[in-house]
Amino acid sequence: MARVQLVNIAKRYSGDVLAVNDFNLDVADKEFVVFVGPSGCGKTTTLRMIAGLEDITDGDLFIGDRRVNDVAPKDRDIAMVFQNYALYPHMTVYQNMAFGLKLRKMPKTDIDKRVRDAAQILDIVHLLDRKPKALSGGQRQRVALGRAIVREPKVFLMDEPLSNLDAKLRVQMRAEIRKLHQRIQTTVIYVTHDQTEAMTMGDRIVVMKDGLIQQVATPQEVYTNPTNLFVAGFIGSPAMNFLRGELVEEAAVLRFRAADVDIRIPEGRYPALRQAGVVGKAVVLGVRPEDLHNDELFLSTYPEAEIELSVEVVENMGPEIYVHSSVGGQNMVARVPARYDLRPGSRAKLALDMNKVHIFDGETEAAIPHHIAEAIASR
Amino acid sequence: MSREWWHQPLHYWSQALGFHYRIQHVSAAIDPLFTTVGGWWQQGDHWCITLDAHYIACLSGFAEDGQLLRDALSYTLHLAAGQAAGKATEKGSDLWAYWVCERCGQWGQQPTADLVPLLSNADELRAAWQGQGEGPKQGPIASLFTPARPQGHFVWLHWARREGEGVALAVPDGALRTVVEAYQPNTWLGPVVAPSGYQSALLWWPLVADLAELPQQLDELLGVLEADAMVFAQATFGKAVVQGAEWAQALLTTVLAWQQRVWLDTPPRVWGFGQRPGLQLLQALPKSVLESFLEGALEDSQTTGCGDWPEEWRTTLTGLLAANLNVSEAARLLYLHRNTLMNRIERIRERTGYDIRHFEDAAMLWLVSAITRQLGVDRERAKP
Ligand SMILES: Nc1ncnc2c1ncn2[C@@H]1O[C@H](COP(=O)(O)OP(=O)(O)OP(=O)(O)O)[C@@H](O)[C@H]1O
Numbered sequence: 026m027a028r029v030q031l032v033n034i035a036k037r038y039s040g041d042v043l044a045v046n047d048f049n050l051d052v053a054d055k056e057f058v059v060f061v062g063p064s065g066c067g068k069t070t071t072l073r074m075i076a077g078l079e080d081i082t083d084g085d086l087f088i089g090d091r092r093v094n095d096v097a098p099k100d101r102d103i104a105m106v107f108q109n110y111a112l113y114p115h116m117t118v119y120q121n122m123a124f125g126l127k128l129r130k131m132p133k134t135d136i137d138k139r140v141r142d143a144a145q146i147l148d149i150v151h152l153l154d155r156k157p158k159a160l161s162g163g164q165r166q167r168v169a170l171g172r173a174i175v176r177e178p179k180v181f182l183m184d185e186p187l188s189n190l191d192a193k194l195r196v197q198m199r200a201e202i203r204k205l206h207q208r209i210q211t212t213v214i215y216v217t218h219d220q221t222e223a224m225t226m227g228d229r230i231v232v233m234k235d236g237l238i239q240q241v242a243t244p245q246e247v248y249t250n251p252t253n254l255f256v257a258g259f260i261g262s263p264a265m266n267f268l269r270g271e272l273v274e275e276a277a278v279l280r281f282r283a284a285d286v287d288i289r290i291p292e293g294r295y296p297a298l299r300q301a302g303v304v305g306k307a308v309v310l311g312v313r314p315e316d317l318h319n320d321e322l323f324l325s326t327y328p329e330a331e332i333e334l335s336v337e338v339v340e341n342m343g344p345e346i347y348v349h350s351s352v353g354g355q356n357m358v359a360r361v362p363a364r365y366d367l368r369p370g371s372r373a374k375l376a377l378d379m380n381k382v383h384i385f386d387g388e389t390e391a392a393i394p395h396h397i398a399e400a401i402a403s404r
Numbered sequence: 405m406s407r408e409w410w411h412q413p414l415h416y417w418s419q420a421l422g423f424h425y426r427i428q429h430v431s432a433a434i435d436p437l438f439t440t441v442g443g444w445w446q447q448g449d450h451w452c453i454t455l456d457a458h459y460i461a462c463l464s465g466f467a468e469d470g471q472l473l474r475d476a477l478s479y480t481l482h483l484a485a486g487q488a489a490g491k492a493t494e495k496g497s498d499l500w501a502y503w504v505c506e507r508c509g510q511w512g513q514q515p516t517a518d519l520v521p522l523l524s525n526a527d528e529l530r531a532a533w534q535g536q537g538e539g540p541k542q543g544p545i546a547s548l549f550t551p552a553r554p555q556g557h558f559v560w561l562h563w564a565r566r567e568g569e570g571v572a573l574a575v576p577d578g579a580l581r582t583v584v585e586a587y588q589p590n591t592w593l594g595p596v597v598a599p600s601g602y603q604s605a606l607l608w609w610p611l612v613a614d615l616a617e618l619p620q621q622l623d624e625l626l627g628v629l630e631a632d633a634m635v636f637a638q639a640t641f642g643k644a645v646v647q648g649a650e651w652a653q654a655l656l657t658t659v660l661a662w663q664q665r666v667w668l669d670t671p672p673r674v675w676g677f678g679q680r681p682g683l684q685l686l687q688a689l690p691k692s693v694l695e696s697f698l699e700g701a702l703e704d705s706q707t708t709g710c711g712d713w714p715e716e717w718r719t720t721l722t723g724l725l726a727a728n729l730n731v732s733e734a735a736r737l738l739y740l741h742r743n744t745l746m747n748r749i750e751r752i753r754e755r756t757g758y759d760i761r762h763f764e765d766a767a768m769l770w771l772v773s774a775i776t777r778q779l780g781v782d783r784e785r786a787k788p
């Protein structure tokens with residue numbers, strides 16, 4: 026059983042840096058959890074605390090049923106893989122993978138079996154006699170993974186293991202690590218600053234910023250129901266569009282207003298908006314690039330949810346185009362089928378899919394749920 | 405082991421310095437106090453040097469005040485003894501370590517160098533580095549008579565800092581040594597006493613062709629230490645030793661490099677003395693100058709240094725600096741709306757009087773934060 030629990034974990038570096046604060050997370054046995062967030066948000070620090078490489082300033086850490094705050098790293102039954110996939114230059118691949126076990130005084134025959142099994146899994150049997158110098162970046166990373174696998178740990182900790190690889194290899198290795206996870210069936214905590222990597226790899230993802238958890242959920246949930254402006258902007262590519270404006274009430278109708286924008290809010294959302302107390306206040310309207318349309322159907326479904334954009338740049342992505350444009354001085358990107366034929370310098374009318382539009386409190390930047398029930402459920 | 409090993413070095417030295425020597429057998433084993441190969445003492449008006457547990461060499465016509473020469477001769481004899489014992493390739497570094505550590509600790513004791521006194525007195529350190537005062541000795545004579553030594557860098561490894569309430573989880577240096585030696589053989593010199601509760605050891609790293617390779621190699625070393633010894637270590641390195649006499653500078657710059665890390669907002673885990681020359685300037689300033697700078701810089705402000713800054717100021721300043729003071733770029737880096745960032749900048753200006761969109765003001769606040777950190781560390785160290 027390798028459940029990992031972090032309870033009110035905090036890390037303060039000497040002096041004034043509060044790197045991680047009030048971190049609560051329950052990772053299930055065999056789960057693949059990804060920490061994601063911008064540089065400096067505390068991902069590595071948290072991982073190092075789980076590994077025991079850094080002291081925990083505050084809070085409790087459990088691996089399995091044991092509180093391990095004061096357990097030495099080597100007794101925590103974890104293995105780590107890092108970005109720089111450091112290997113011993115004077116040893117062969119085989120020796121590199123065996124070294125950690127040798128240090129633990131494991132019998133030779135057992136070591137041999139584990140190294141060969143891991144090499145099989147990682148498809149590096151033919152490389153076992155080579156020195157690291159004679160390996161490509163991807164091969165070295167496999168060896169680094171192999172060194173962790175042979176330990177048969179309860180938990181794998183990986184800190185940006187793919188970030189030194191080129192884009193193509195990275196995509197391939199992502200899939201391989203997922204497959205590996207299915208084969209060896211251990212808990213994995215994986216750190217990345219790349220939201221695509223997080224979205225494609227995690228059973229659940231933990232979005233962090235400034236040492237604080239912003240949201241913990243499945244990739245789908247984080248994408249469709251981000252809890253605040255930061256998560257909404259961080260997850261998804263191209264990023265969600267934000268329009269800053271005001272939520273006004275006229276003749277019992279709620280409207281979002283900004284320069285050159287006037288949109289009617291669907292009635293179903295009134296209760297939650299009223300409860301959040303944002304009527305008459307500054308709000309941010311968020312809409313994903315794929316939720317802007319110019320089909321007749323949409324334009325007629327949401328007649329009061331149209332905006333007129335000045336098209337600036339059109340990026341051709343093959344079957345679809347990214348339309349970079351602006352409305353009332355605010356930038357917008359739309360992701361529409363290539364047949365739309367929008368040209369730079371032209372103007373385009375697009376309708377927002379109001380079912381998928383997000384509204385954030387302009388002050389706190391928290392997302393206002395679509396329905397009141399959600400607000401209760403999410404507490 | 406052959407007892408002949410000392411003839412060649414002694415002969416070489418007597419020719420070079422013009423002294424005579426006589427080998428004496430000592431019937432009772434030599435007082436343990438003097439049994440270290442290369443240990444010196446005076447017998448009548450002769451200087452004598454220990455060769456092994458039963459033999460000594462007595463010198464005549466040897467300069468009385470030649471401490472440097474004695475050190476150099478000790479070193480040569482160590483080396484020769486090691487080679488004779490077949491330890492040259494395997495343990496040659498131990499002798500070298502001994503020789504180095506002798507400067508920091510006590511001859512004949514555990515080869516553990518105590519760098520704390522050096523570190524706790526910045527002025528003394530500076531003086532030593534500039535070749536004044538009673539610091540480690542250096543000079544033309546030492547290099548003239550000291551046989552060829554390996555070329556390379558000192559590397560100071562720190563690990564397992566334990567703070568707060570946690571039980572002290574000391575990591576035995578044996579585990580580290582095994583991994584370090586597996587990564588790069590013959591580099592481990594020995595444990596040294598480190599400041600501020602870290603465990604630490606001194607390494608001797610072979611000279612690299614291109615200095616930029618050194619941080620890379622050390623970063624990789626720290627990587628294997630994490631993977632196999634499971635310790636999070638940090639390393640600093642100083643100037644290279646190319647000629648014998650440069651070791652003192654090399655060691656001191658290695659120590660100074662560790663001190664430099666305080667000036668950095670987020671110290672990288674590998675840091676070299678020469679990596680940011682500006683820091684050498686700051687380091688050379690006495691505490692009184694730093695204090696009066698801080699006072700002057702914050703005279704009209706509502707803060708006394710970065711200790712009372714909200715966390716977001718720190719990220720705002722570093723973000724803006726990282727973006728070359730370009731507000732939009734900084735906002736992108738910090739995942740903030742441009743207006744939010746502008747608000748923060750304005751709040752900083754209100755409370756400090758510095759508008760960090762301008763280079764001079766940003767530089768002032770950068771200095772203020774670096775200097776507050778430095779003085780904070782000094783204050784902590786001054787505590788009993
Ligand atoms: N040794 C240290 N001393 C002081 N502050 C530190 C130290 N290590 C990290 N920090 C600070 O702690 C915060 C979190 O750093 P951390 O390395 O965990 O971020 P990260 O999310 O892994 O970032 P990245 O994506 O750049 O790797 C940062 O503000 C960083 O400056």
Ligand SMILES: [Mg+2]
Nearest residue numbers: 068069070184
């Ligand atoms: Mg990191």
